[in-house]
Amino acid sequence: MRSAWAPLSGDFKPGIQLSGTLSITIHDANLFNDRELAGKMDPFLKLQCEGHYRESKVKIGGGKHPDWDEVLEPIEVENIMQAPLSIAVFDNEVIMKHDLVGEVNLKAAIIANVHKEWFQIYF
Secondary structure, rough: EEEEEEEOEEEEEEEEEEEEEEEEEEEEOOOOOOOOOOOOEEEEEEEEOOOOEOOOOOOOOOOOOOOEEEEEEEEEEOOOOOOOEEEEEOOOOOOOEEEEEEEEEEEEHHHHHOEEEEEOOOO
C-alpha cells in the first residue's frame, strides 16, 4: 500500500510532543491477499489515529491493484510521536461482513513526513 502524507502542521511542544493536523492522501496498493471468490475485490481502507476514524471510498473492481488517489479528511493529532496509527484494507461486501485483506499498526510519527512510500500490510 502506498500513501503520501503531507507534513504535519502545528505546534512543537517541550518533551518532543508535536501536535497538529495530519493530512493523508491514499494513492494505490499492491495487494497479495485476494479475498474475492469470484470477480475482482472492491477494496477500501479504514484508518484510525488517536480515536479518529477515516475511510476511503470503495474502489469498485479495484482488485489487487486499486488506485484511489484520494485525500482523506485531516486528523487533529495530540502527540505525533506517540500516536498509534492503524491502517486496514477491506474487501467491500454488500450482504455479508467486509473481508479483511490486511492491516498494519505503527506510530504516526513514522509516516508524518513521508511522501509516496510503500507500507507492508499483513493478514
